[in-house]
Amino acid sequence: MKTTMADNTKNESKAVEPERPRQGLFSWIANAPAFFAEVRQESNKVTWPTWAETRVTTIAVFIMIFMAVLFFAAVDWALSTIVRLVLNAV
Numbered sequence: 001m002k003t004t005m006a007d008n009t010k011n012e013s014k015a016v017e018p019e020r021p022r023q024g025l026f027s028w029i030a031n032a033p034a035f036f037a038e039v040r041q042e043s044n045k046v047t048w049p050t051w052a053e054t055r056v057t058t059i060a061v062f063i064m065i066f067m068a069v070l071f072f073a074a075v076d077w078a079l080s081t082i083v084r085l086v087l088n089a090v
Contacts, residue, residue, distance in 0.1 A: 023031070049057070
């Protein structure tokens with residue numbers, strides 16, 4: 001009898017972690033101050049961009065959007081012209 005990959009995976013047993021019990025509302029509320037303290041600690045590690053970096057990045061995004069608009073407008077015009085020529089030739 002020929003074995004398939006499906007047969008091989010059925011016989012393999014994998015250790016599965018038991019699901020952790022869900023936290024109740026009261027334990028979540030009790031852990032909230034520690035959670036927000038950790039959030040504040042992590043946010044202090046973030047390197048925020050300067051206003052100049054933000055301005056330059058924003059301008060670059062708008063330039064890329066404008067270039068994408070021009071590209072897709074040119075492709076749309078070219079394809080619609082080709083379709084009109086083909087349909088009028090028939």
